[in-house]
Amino acid sequence: MxxxxxxxxxxxxxxxxxxxxxxxxxxxxxxxxxxxxxxxxxxxxxxxxxxxxxxxxxxxxxxxxxxxxxxxxxxxxxxxxxxxxxxxxxxxxxxxxxxxxxxxxxxxxxxxxxxxxxxxxxxxxxxxxxxxxxxxxxxxxxxxxxxxxxxxxxxxxxxxxxxxxxxxxxxxxxxxxxxxxxxxxxxxxxxxxxxxxxxxxxxxxxxxxTAITEFCNKSVTTNTDGSLVINQIFQWFRVDFGATEPDALRWLAECVEDVSTQQALRQAALGTRGFSYDYDWTLNAVSGADGGKVKVEVYFSSLCPDSMRFFTDQLYPAWQQLQDIIDLELIPYGKARATPTGDSDYSFVCQHGPDECHGNKVMTCATASLPINTQVQLLHCMMAKRYPAYTGQQCSEEVGIEWAPLRECASSRQGAALLYQNGIKTASLKPRVYFIPTITIDGHYDSVQLRSSLLDLKSQVCAMYQGPPHQECL
Known part of the structure; x- marks a missing residue:
């Protein structure tokens, strides 16, 4: 107060x-x-x-x-x-x-x-x-x-x-x-x-x-009643955009690219369409930094020995203790290479051979269809086995889920397309992936943080979490 x-x-x-x-x-x-x-x-x-x-x-x-x-x-x-x-x-x-x-x-x-x-x-x-x-x-x-x-x-x-x-x-x-x-x-x-x-x-x-064009395109939304909501920047700094408010609205109409939005803004300038201004002052902090869950992304592959150790020694124990403060995403792909083959299908070459590609597809289908806690249970079961790529059926039975949908997905174009998307996400990481598994925390990783996550993921999550004290982080 x-x-x-x-x-x-x-x-x-x-x-x-x-x-x-x-x-x-x-x-x-x-x-x-x-x-x-x-x-x-x-x-x-x-x-x-x-x-x-x-x-x-x-x-x-x-x-x-x-x-x-x-x-x-x-x-x-x-x-x-x-x-x-x-x-x-x-x-x-x-x-x-x-x-x-x-x-x-x-x-x-x-x-x-x-x-x-x-x-x-x-x-x-x-x-x-x-x-x-x-x-x-x-x-x-x-x-x-x-x-x-x-x-x-x-x-x-x-x-x-x-x-x-x-x-x-x-x-x-x-x-x-x-x-x-x-x-x-x-x-x-x-x-x-x-x-x-x-x-x-x-x-x-x-x-x-480029920057102002992109900003304009994101600065106008339409309510269900047809009225507009405009980023308040265009109200506060109206003099920078036009001599009068209608002038500023007309300038904004020229800036945006969507034709219907252009027309709506011109109507607002004429007084024939309602509009208001709004601004979200919420701090631009990623997940854990603003007291919410800590975003953890794990980039791995099904036959990578380091990925297997990370799942069993770090990820699964940390998840058991901290799942209420972790926003987890699992991305099976590793250092694979993908080639479109036409008809929305893809072929893959994986670091540890074709079996790894199969395992990656099974795990990708699991991450695309199962709740996160079930994903963790299933993938931990698979990664704890001697040869994870072909343990999907056994672990499905152990976890208590149906195997048939995962098997069908993994052998389909849908499974290939899902794995291809994982490849795009993996390739977009900055800096580029040089080690598997790679773990990002709140969208960030570097060599020091990655090493720390591989050795003690729980401590990394606790250090990033800014919410109320958590009993496992004390």
Whole structure:
């Protein structure tokens, strides 16, 4: 309750929390970069952050995994030191736009992690956008400075009505020509924000065009009564999209690609269709990091000895103790190769031979048709046998399920298509799979985390879980 009061006072301007410069005490770096080099470094830093700690759609961040990683404890510190020794006034407009978009998104993630414990939303943190800042060369800049002062050309803040940089503020030279497309790139840590990506100065124009188009297409939904719900970004920043609200709606109609949505927005602009604005401020945290279940994905194959050991020694015991806090997905495929053969069928070459492909199909059919607890029971039974690929019938009887549907699926085109989809999912992992089994936790894995999961999966899940204390994790 007290926190909500402070948030309200901060919004009304009656109380201002102390600004925190997150790289203020960072040691001096060993190397010094010029402004252009720092812009490219910032782009690469953001790309690494996205690759290792952001979901594939760019919408969710694995904050718990990031906080425990060397990337956060070491790389963020090194990056913060480099920031202090560059002068952003030496960036050209393209470099400056890409640099401050990336820096805004990096600072947002950094500030969320600094707000211990992890907040339910950034809007719940008093004065979040003016509270956290970086020292960027000779300037100290918070999130609002970067967004409204630089990227929006020092236009007034939509809530307070104030500009960030006064006439005598030396940072005014950083202000860029306003570009409405930045609203498809800046991420405020909420579910309704645009996806997180890295932006480069060499391709910033095309990248921003792609970003705003994708954002527009996701920003309009239709209620059952035909009225529209529009992302509130287009209300808060209406002046960036048109002189009047109807102008902004017409611009949005030109931005979206669906013809029926275009027509509906034009009707809204004319006043002949109802519409409202909405924004989901829920923190963009993956599963366990926001107190929900920890997402665990296991990429394995039926005759892989390491997969067999992992099932019996780690996965099954952890599941027995922690299944109420694990959101588990099992993906049989391994290091197989698939080739379409026509008529929606596929042929496979598996690392441990044709029998492994058969076992993978049986297990894939099980994961596609059975409840998760039954999946675990059946696959654990199979993987605990000497030759798992052909133990499906025996284990079906032991677990108490029908074998015939699984047998028929495994020998059908449906089974091949399901296994092929597992191959696509396996191939999409970043970094690419180099070891089987591979275990991702909250969408993340690297060599250190994978090694830890193979040795002690339970501890990894407990470390990621941010919900109420669990008796098995004490």
């Amino acid at each position: 007290f926190g909500k009061l402070l948030t309200l006072l901060a919004w009304t301007g009656l109380w201002q929390p102390r600004m925190v410069v997150l790289n203020g005490n960072t040691p001096a770096p060993r190397q010094h970069l010029n402004a252009s080099e720092m812009a490219h470094t910032t782009s690469r830093f953001m790309a690494a952050l996205v690759e290792h700690f952001v979901s594939s759609d760019g919408q969710k961040v694995s904050y718990a995994a990031l906080e425990q990683s060397p990337f956060y404890t070491r790389s963020f510190q090194e990056f913060g030191g480099l920031l202090q020794n560059i002068d952003p006034r030496h960036l050209d407009d393209q470099e400056r736009r890409a640099f401050f978009i990336n820096l805004y998104n990096i600072l947002t993630i950094h500030a969320i992690l600094y707000s211990d414990p992890l907040p339910t939303s950034t809007i719940s943190v008093p004065n979040f956008w003016e509270r956290y800042s970086y020292k960027v060369g000779p300037f100290t800049m918070h999130l609002d400075d970067m967004e409204h002062g630089v990227l929006r050309g020092n236009r007034a803040h939509p809530t307070s009505g104030k500009v960030m940089f006064g006439r005598q503020d030396p940072r005014t030279v950083l202000s860029l020509t306003p570009d409405r497309r930045i609203h498809g790139a800046l991420n405020c840590g909420a579910m309704s924000c645009p996806p997180l990506r890295s932006y480069g100065s060499d391709n910033i124009d095309s990248e921003l065009s």
